[in-house]
Amino acid sequence: MSKSSFGLIGLGVMGKSLALNILRNNFSLSVYNRNTDQEAHLLTDFMKENEHQDLVIGFSELKDFVHSLESPRKILLMVSAGPAVDSVIDGLITYLDKDDIIIDGGNSHYLDTEKRIAKVEEHGIQYLGCGISGGEEGALKGPSIMPGGSKKAYQNVSPVLESIAAKDASEKPCCSFVGPGGAGNFVKTIHNGIEYAEMQLIAECYEVMRHTKSNEEISDIFESWNKSDLSSYLLGITVQILRKKEGDQYLLDLILDRAANKGTGSWSSQISLGNGMATTMMTDAVFARYISAQKDRRVAISRQVKRDVNIQDIEESIIEDTYRFARIVNHQQGFALINELSNKNGWDIDLSEIARVWTNGCIIRSSLMERLIPLFREQQDLFDSKHTLEQLTQAEEAVSLYLKYVIEAKSPSPVVSSAYQYWLGITAGNLPANLLQAQRDFFGAHTYERTDSKRGVFFHTNW
Numbered sequence: 001m002s003k004s005s006f007g008l009i010g011l012g013v014m015g016k017s018l019a020l021n022i023l024r025n026n027f028s029l030s031v032y033n034r035n036t037d038q039e040a041h042l043l044t045d046f047m048k049e050n051e052h053q054d055l056v057i058g059f060s061e062l063k064d065f066v067h068s069l070e071s072p073r074k075i076l077l078m079v080s081a082g083p084a085v086d087s088v089i090d091g092l093i094t095y096l097d098k099d100d101i102i103i104d105g106g107n108s109h110y111l112d113t114e115k116r117i118a119k120v121e122e123h124g125i126q127y128l129g130c131g132i133s134g135g136e137e138g139a140l141k142g143p144s145i146m147p148g149g150s151k152k153a154y155q156n157v158s159p160v161l162e163s164i165a166a167k168d169a170s171e172k173p174c175c176s177f178v179g180p181g182g183a184g185n186f187v188k189t190i191h192n193g194i195e196y197a198e199m200q201l202i203a204e205c206y207e208v209m210r211h212t213k214s215n216e217e218i219s220d221i222f223e224s225w226n227k228s229d230l231s232s233y234l235l236g237i238t239v240q241i242l243r244k245k246e247g248d249q250y251l252l253d254l255i256l257d258r259a260a261n262k263g264t265g266s267w268s269s270q271i272s273l274g275n276g277m278a279t280t281m282m283t284d285a286v287f288a289r290y291i292s293a294q295k296d297r298r299v300a301i302s303r304q305v306k307r308d309v310n311i312q313d314i315e316e317s318i319i320e321d322t323y324r325f326a327r328i329v330n331h332q333q334g335f336a337l338i339n340e341l342s343n344k345n346g347w348d349i350d351l352s353e354i355a356r357v358w359t360n361g362c363i364i365r366s367s368l369m370e371r372l373i374p375l376f377r378e379q380q381d382l383f384d385s386k387h388t389l390e391q392l393t394q395a396e397e398a399v400s401l402y403l404k405y406v407i408e409a410k411s412p413s414p415v416v417s418s419a420y421q422y423w424l425g426i427t428a429g430n431l432p433a434n435l436l437q438a439q440r441d442f443f444g445a446h447t448y449e450r451t452d453s454k455r456g457v458f459f460h461t462n463w
């Protein structure tokens with residue numbers, strides 16, 4: 001029996017779609033799924049659906065699966081992030097040989113990836129922590145892929161990963177080696193943080209408009225934005241979501257307003273907080289989901305709070321300019337966080353290349369992302385661009401009108417507010433942090449620096 005060039009473990013939604021993508025690209029493939037009561041059908045269903053396909057062999061015994069692969073073996077894990085990844089790795093280690101390659105394609109925490117790298121390296125096994133974005137459709141037709149870890153391993157698996165990846169505007173694969181260690185999973189986590197804020201921003205624009213406009217009207221407005229410099233995958237799907245009907249009712253109006261999450265948004269915020277970075281928008285987007293999740297409590301409290309609400313019409317251009325403003329701030333914050341961790345960990349992440357990999361296949365693909373590619377060739381922070389600062393300054397008036405509107409309408413808009421507050425802070429030469437320092441010194445002798453002395457010289461006063 002001839003051996004397969006690639007192996008895939010886990011035939012859940014993403015694993016199955018990636019397997020089909022790999023087969024469509026003519027790579028021979030061994031697939032494995034564990035034979036538990038709940039999951040046994042995944043393998044049988046997959047093999048049945050692909051019985052005409054002579055490039056695929058299915059296994060429910062790990063040992064046989066491993067031995068069906070040509071050396072060095074290349075095995076993509078598509079199992080739920082967390083302990084399941086460790087248990088599959090533990091099972092694999094017994095059968096793998098030196099130089100074989102494990103690729104984790106799930107949304108793993110980058111610190112877990114670093115522990116796994118250390119563990120498998122003791123056995124001479126190479127490891128890639130590989131961010132994959134694009135959901136089910138992306139996995140099937142071409143996702144955006146962010147591999148990190150062993151560069152040598154990447155060179156071995158790049159023919160497969162680059163074939164299955166989405167292609168950018170110049171037909172280059174949206175797949176690029178991000179950096180060593182956990183860099184690939186880290187970048188995917190921040191992708192999701194940016195994604196959370198982008199989603200919440202669209203939800204806030206919808207919230208503002210739904211006071212006075214129908215779903216169809218809002219959809220038309222989003223559609224016109226989507227034909228401009230604001231176009232994005234998320235805006236495009238929102239146009240369709242707003243129009244979707246079930247019978248004569250809009251499906252969106254039937255969906256309960258309780259947002260769930262699988263954790264990567266909070267990881268991106270935790271990473272940011274732990275590293276002194278102010279990614280306020282993704283963090284507020286996580287909090288917005290958490291507040292939404294308290295549905296029963298919200299309903300109960302809302303019955304007790306009576307207030308005057310002043311709903312006027314708001315000009316569409318004010319919302320549009322505000323949305324444009326907030327998206328730029330969100331991307332500035334997300335990329336600044338990537339840059340910070342890259343510098344701290346010596347990952348040498350190329351921000352321009354990350355933007356390029358994110359121009360197709362992934363959830364946050366957009367025309368703004370296209371414009372960031374040349375920009376990050378010249379600079380490491382969006383706010384180092386005079387043009388960007390001018391653009392944001394010009395939008396200030398619209399953003400103030402938008403915020404005035406949401407305050408009067410008592411309409412929650414945490415992420416737009418957060419964008420504006422961040423902008424006010426980062427553009428303020430003077431902040432009241434002198435008072436914070438004085439308070440810290442007063443109660444805890446924490447010392448302070450003085451404006452009439454050199455930086456790094458600390459003083460204490462007996463207040």
Ligand code: 6PG
Nearest residue numbers: 133134135192261262263264363
């Ligand atoms: C992607 C998505 C994908 C997924 C996450 C988000 O890039 O394809 O980010 O990874 O949608 O699971 O999950 P939550 O919204 O449930 O946290």
